[in-house]
Amino acid sequence: MSQTPSSLRELENHDAFIARHIGPNDAEIARMLRTVGHDSLESLTEAIVPAKIKSAAPLTLPQAMTEVDALAKIRAVADRNQVFRSFIGQGYYGTHTPNVILRNVLENPAWYTAYTPYQAEISQGRMEALINFQTMCAELTGMEIANASLLDEATAAAEAMTLAKRSAKSKSDTFFVSKHVHPQTLEVLHTRAEPLGIKLHVGDDAEAAGMDSFGVLLQYPDTVGRIHDYRALADAAHARGALVAVATDLLALTLIAAPGEWGADIVVGNTQRFGVPFGFGGPHAAFMACRDAYKRSMPGRLIGVSIDAEGNKAYRLTLQTREQHIRREKATSNICTAQVLLAVMASMYAVYHGPEGLVRIARRTHRLAAILAAALGKAGVAVGKDYFDTLHVTGIDAAAIHAKAEAARINLRRIDARSVGISLDETATRADVAALAALFGASIEDIDALDAATADALPATLLRKSAFLTHPIFNTHHSEHELLRYLRSLADKDLAMDRTMIPLGSCTMKLNATAEMIPVTWPEFANIHPLAPAAQTQGYKELIDGLEAMLVEITGYDAVSLQPNAGAQGEYAGLLAIRAYHRSRGEGHRDICLIPESAHGTNPASAQMCGMKVVVTRCDANGNVDLEDIRMQAEKHSANLAAIMLTYPSTHGVFEEDVVAICDIVHQHGGQVYTDGANMNALVGVAKPGKWGSDVSHLNLHKTFCIPHGGGGPGVGPCAVKSHLAPFLPKAFAEDGVRTAGTGQGAMVSAASFGSASILPISWMYITLMGQQGLRKATQVALLNANYIARRLAPHYPTLYTGRNGLVAHECILDLRPLKDATGISAEDVAKRLIDFGFHAPTLSFPVAGTLMVEPTESESQHELDRFIDAMIQIRDEIRAVEDGRLDRDDNPLRNAPHTAFAVSASEWAHAYPRELAAFPLPSLKLQKYWSPVARVDNVWGDKNIMCACIPMDAYKEEAEA
Known part of the structure; x- marks a missing residue:
């Protein structure tokens, strides 16, 4: 046993967060150092890192903190923000995150610590949620296919622009943008267009019909809330060989005609108002939906349906040749990520509420907007027509209105000196409507009477008549109990960091500590609109300035x-x-x-x-x-x-x-x-x-x-x-x-x-908790863990590249190519076999085909490293059995991995190796076992038979009858 600290300083240091984040304790570090041939972390660091780049001085950062002290410190930062009622809109709206989604998705490590679903078999749960997202976006927009999310609406619009450039018949270099798009979208379009030689023409919608362009971008409803009939414009653009892109609002589309029904080719937007807080601008899941003809040019990720080795339906990332890691300088986009966690939340919002619930939310939001407009109209205030949730109020002294609003702790959109914008949302109440009316000198004495006397403001020619979200998945889980169980069933299908090490080289899957995550959902961070006045966001300013300063110090x-x-x-x-x-x-x-x-x-x-x-x-x-x-x-x-x-x-x-x-x-x-x-x-x-x-x-x-x-x-x-x-x-x-x-x-x-x-706040908390010494030690243990794995696996798998003194950095590449040549067993077979051991695979065939790149990170304990090493050694023994003929070259546990519970427990077993070897290759697995929900997924079948929406229920029926 280690000696108990005695002095106050020693006791306080012992309570710091460092030992919670770094997996191996000091005794384990000492044992691992002996394995790699060094007596200290400093000695190992000296041996690995070139002297020319080493920092001479320690980081100028404070000492490590306890979780209690760090949370108290960030609590004080959060308290400097002021949470006003925000009716600013401009693409961001108040929303209620259903508590069952808040607790069981956003705050659940089974969802937030998972990795990109490149390994399909252990990602079936999150991919089902993303299929739901894709189906939701495609059906609400009236398009044939949608992707699994993009970063935000503005960058999604930029991706629509370049998709149109690649796909349109017109050879023009001009992209027409309606002056009624959100201002931030226009800014990002300017950024993205200029280096590519694309000419932006921003103008009145009427100009688009007669302009020679490869594409047109429209906002529907527009940035100040007006709903335009774009059918004739879309026809004219198509006649000139242009594609029509539309930025839209999914909640509005429950009531007004889908863009796909009046001529849109590409539809983008943001799903933020489907249960994802403002968060001062993000993260939120944007989306892109388009006609089927453009699916092979669509940026980002796309979840498709394939079959597994047992003939059952299974999800996978489809059309993977579009991944930018593969296309490199020929890539059409540099997108390498998505907003999966937020897309899952938005999709579950739709699953929970269902189509009828979404319509109710939209109807209520619209009625509140109509009632407010009626009250303002009675008071002689001019309000725009044909809107869903946003009122453009004109002919007023905007500065005076904003001053009144600020005094009432209300934010309105700042447009110009004579107008303001007011966007209602699902969080708005009757009291809010009365308070908003009062800002303009209007009063509402009987809101129900005003409601009864006020007609809708949706244009009659653009009312939605088509059905959406008809699949049973959106019509089943409306009670909390049912959604809770559905979320649990999906999470149980996946492997995330809450179950196992994810040893992905290049991707650094390390501990996301609970204390770091807690502030994210505090209202003072979550409920701030990105365009809230600076006086209300002083806490964010302190947080951002502080984090920038930390990163400046860390990076030089x-x-x-x-x-x-x-x-x-x-x-x-x-x-x-x-x-x-x-x-x-x-x-x-x-x-x-x-x-x-x-x-x-x-x-x-x-x-x-x-x-x-x-x-x-x-x-x-x-x-x-x-x-x-x-x-x-x-x-x-x-x-x-x-x-x-x-x-x-x-x-x-x-x-x-x-x-x-x-x-x-x-x-x-x-x-x-x-x-x-x-x-x-x-x-x-x-x-x-x-x-x-x-x-x-x-x-x-x-x-x-x-x-x-x-x-x-x-x-x-x-x-x-x-x-x-x-x-x-x-x-x-x-x-x-x-x-x-x-x-x-x-x-x-x-x-x-x-x-x-x-x-x-997560990164701010991490740096604050670890402090000067903890950050350096984390790096050193990351180096140690990688070298420990490389050294222990050296008799079984050669490390492809090493640096000075035969050591690696924070990751190592295991070369399986000689084994493939000798036995036919590939790196992919090893990756799939690791699933039977309950592990996510290392990075497969990157940066070198036929290899596995392993990065354990500092947050993995020696126990977990040894568990992975034991699995890899057992797999090497199975490959050796293929080499010497004890296992068949084609029918062996590696070629058939992963093994499902159904296959192992079936009455017939057709393989030459025993069931126990398939299911429990190590005795420890009998105590705790992850079962892959599907057998190996057929990638080729999936790319030849592309289906990227919820599986029809009759398909399940066919499987049951087969």
Whole structure:
């Protein structure tokens, strides 16, 4: 036993959070260090990290805190926010998160700690929820297919623009945008269009009919609430070879005609008002729906239905050739994530309420808006017509109205000096309507009488007549008990961090501590509109300023923007800053981006989206970037060199020795150095990219800084830069909805000024809880855990690449290619067999085909590491049995994995190996066993037979009869 601390300082240090986050205790660390041949974490760090990049001084951050103290500190920060009643609208609306969804999805680690569903067999629950989401979006919009969510409405609109460019018959370079779209959407469209050579024409809707363009974007209802009849415009656009994209509101579509019914080709929007709080702008799940003809060009993820090895229906990510990791510089988008957790919440909101419940919510919202409009009209106040929930009030002294509203703790939309906007929502009450009317000098004496005397304001020619959400899944779970059980049944099908280590190389699946998660749902963070006046958001300002300062200290850069709400978007923001910097110096011709062949696939995709030309550089036999090839390419393209994009430590999991020399070479030829922050978990407290010559990095807060992956989103990808690039960071949005000088003067990349602001408390809490020493120790233990796995598995699987002293960084690549050559057993077979052991597979065939990349992170204990190692050793023994003929080459536990409970318990067993080996390859599994809900999923069948909506009930009937 370790000695009990005696002094007050020792006792206080013992209560710090560090030991809760870091998996191995000191005794385990000592044992693991002996295994890898070192006597201390400092010795191991010295052996792994090149001296040229090591930080000489410790991080200038406070000491670690206890959970109690950190929660008290952030409570004081939250209390500086003021939660007013917000009727601002502009794409964001008040909503009630059903408590059963709040507790059992948003606050449930079974949902928020899951990973992207690349391994289909252990992701059936979350993929069913996403199929529900896709079905919901497709049916409400009247389209044939929808994806599994996008980042926000503005970026979804930008993706619609580029989809239209790829797909339209028109060869024009002009994209028409209605001046009635949300202002933040217009800003992001400007950002995305210019580097691609797309000309935006913003104008009155009537102009679109006669304009030569490849696409048209309309807002329905528009930004100030008006519902327009766009049928003739859509016909005219189609006649000219253009596609029609529509940004819409799903709740409104329960009452008004679906865009697909009047000519839309692509429909985008935000599902935020389906049970997801404001959160000061995010995260929220956007969506894209389109005609079936465009499904192979649709960006983002798409869940489809296939069959498994037993012939049963099974879900999977479909059309995976669209994944940008694969298409690289030929990618049509750099999207590498989604907003899965939020999409699940929105889909469950629809499941819980059902079509009739959604109509009731929409009807009530509209009636409140109509009653308010009637009261204002009686008082002589001018209000727009043909609306759903938003009133455009004109001819008033807006400043005076806003002053009255502020005194009543009410926020209205700021439009101009003579008008305001008022958006009602499901949270609005009769008392709210009376209070809103009073701001304009109107009174409501009998709201029921006014209701009875007031007609609807929905245009009669655009009333919805088509059915939607008819599938039983949306008509079954309306009691809390039923939804609770449905959510549990889905979660039970999946593997997430609450059950097992997810040893994904490059993806850093670490502990998302409960204390870090708790503040997210506090009303002071959750219920703030992104355009709330600055005086009401002082807590957010303190939080954001503090987190930016922490990240500046950790990275060695000079400024940070938290606006990018995904890692790939952070890449994009960084490259835009580089592009703008060159232009500011009269060197806009610099457009060559060097990218090593080992880089993450989003890197070349982001570069081409910025209008850069990608030049791929080689790696040597050891997996390191080829310094001489970089030197040669930099010299060759010296006049036009814009940047190099590096990943450090490398994608191959090692600290390369030449990173400083690479920075020097690129700078000598006028370029800038972008360092991908995906592997920052190996650097925090040990080395700072901003100090060794790098100019810009994106950071993954959903990796290194503990925001959970949420089944494939949310993510946050801040952009960190040196001072000369700081002026070109993304700009913030003012509270009146127009551009203003924010963090930088560059282009907006997300709809909200601070991206997914409501989950920033997670990273703030992590850094605060760990403090200076804890962050460094976390990095060191991450290095230790990876090397421990590599060393213990060395007799069974070779590690493909190592760095100095034969050590790896925070991840290792296990080479299974020789085993495939000898036995026919592939890396995919090993990945599927790990499911039988209750493990999510490591990263499969990236960055090298036929390999597994393992990243254990510092939050995994020695017990869990050993459990994984034991599984991998047992699998190697099974492969050896194939090698020497004890197991059949084709009929063996690996080729048939995963084994379902149904298969193992069936009356017939046709395999040559015993059932016990299939189900319980290790004795420990008899005490705790995860059963895959489906057998191996057939990817080829799924791509040939694409179905991306809820499985028809008669299909289940057919299976039962078969």
